[in-house]
Amino acid sequence: MKKKVLITYASRAGSTQGIAQAIGEVFVRHEADVEVRFILDIKDIQTYDIVIIGSPIRDMAWLPEAIRFINIQQQALKHKKVAYFIVGMTLRENTPENCETALHVLDPIKQILQPIDIGLFAGALLRDKRLKFIWWFIAKITGLPDGDFRNFHLVREWADQLAKRLLQEESVPNIAEVSTLQTEK
């Protein structure tokens, strides 16, 4: 039977949605049953086998709705294969320092569950109607450049590796399963 995959994203100006869709297309090619949905539209995740959660960074933090989603769904997520992806303008330069800084956005939820993988992707900052002027202005004064720095080749490569791990290897245990295995005598 096809695995059910939810790719859910927080987004304010649309660029993270584009990345979520690209990930979804890769999972479809791997014959998964895929839904790509806005995080605020998801109430119940019981039916999914795999959940991939993404959010852009704003002011060094994941969007609050992404953190809230993981807090609310934490019990259900413990029974799924879970991966995260982080989108940020600082990630346009793929240095170890920038990656480490970006990973700190997960600090508020790191006790909740260990994801199977974390994708780190450059985002986009475009002066268009989806981004309110005030936010664009704040981003500018913090030194972020305009432009679309998303690298869909890297996104697809990450998604392809993840899909191979999660869909083809039946026995990738998640952390909840590992701790059960360790405590079973």
Ligand SMILES: Cc1cc2nc3c(=O)[nH]c(=O)nc-3n(C[C@H](O)[C@H](O)[C@H](O)COP(=O)(O)O)c2cc1C
């Ligand atoms: C107000 C504001 C603050 C931002 N702060 C950060 C930041 O701290 N670190 C970072 O890497 N990118 C930051 N960004 C860039 C966004 O993460 C990037 O533009 C992302 O692609 C936006 O995603 P969205 O189009 O899905 O909303 C910021 C953007 C805005 C508008």
